[in-house]
Amino acid sequence: MEIKLDRINLDEKCNLFLFETAGFSMWPFLKDGEKVIVKRTSIRDLKVGDIILYRADNKTICHRLIRKVIQGKIQIFYVRADNSAQIEPVTQDMFLGKVTAIIKNKNIINLCTKRQQFINHLIVIVAPWIARIVRIIKPLYSKLQKEYD
Numbered sequence: 001m002e003i004k005l006d007r008i009n010l011d012e013k014c015n016l017f018l019f020e021t022a023g024f025s026m027w028p029f030l031k032d033g034e035k036v037i038v039k040r041t042s043i044r045d046l047k048v049g050d051i052i053l054y055r056a057d058n059k060t061i062c063h064r065l066i067r068k069v070i071q072g073k074i075q076i077f078y079v080r081a082d083n084s085a086q087i088e089p090v091t092q093d094m095f096l097g098k099v100t101a102i103i104k105n106k107n108i109i110n111l112c113t114k115r116q117q118f119i120n121h122l123i124v125i126v127a128p129w130i131a132r133i134v135r136i137i138k139p140l141y142s143k144l145q146k147e148y149d
Contacts, residue, residue, distance in 0.1 A: 015040035017097070019053070021062060025081035026051070029123065035103040036062065043075055043092050049120030051099040051111065052079065054090045062099060063088070066124050082127045 017038045021030050030036070030051075038053050046052065050065045054077075063079035066087065077090040102109045110116065 015097070016100075019060070019062075025083050026062065026064070027083055029082050030062065030102065031104075036099045037101040037103070037108075038097040039100045040097045043077075043095055046077070046098060047117065047121075049117060049122075049124050051120070052077065052090070053096040053099065054079070054094040055096060056088075056090070056094060060096070063090075064120070064124060064127075080124075080127070082123060083131055085128045085131050 017040075019036050019038055021034050021036060022032060024032055036051075036053075046065055046068065048065055048067065051062060052065050053060060053062050055061070063081050065077055066080050067078040069076045069078070075092050077092075077095070078087050079090050080087050100110070100112055102111065111120065
């Protein structure tokens, strides 16, 4: 999911920033136009299931961390959009911060609670299966829809 670049500093001392999402790659967890609160944090504090913000190809992207690999002093993260099975590597120099909260319909969802961390970890396991099922069902649904039109 791409992030619009119009960030708002919420609190520079705490390194909190507000971004607006654009796109559907993290749907249904994150929807187009929702706001995320991002905190600059140490890469050592990241856990599988966390949603991270990073730069790639002059874009600011928000995807879910699915694996951390340490190769000597180099740390590589593997991320994936919830709506995709494609895994992308992210190096520590690309990393910008961790999404700590989402603003949905004027409600703030704290992603740092134990409950939400469990849900995020569960999404890492379940999301690729759902994406595969959708890819199988979508053409069948389209074919049936054309037959009945």
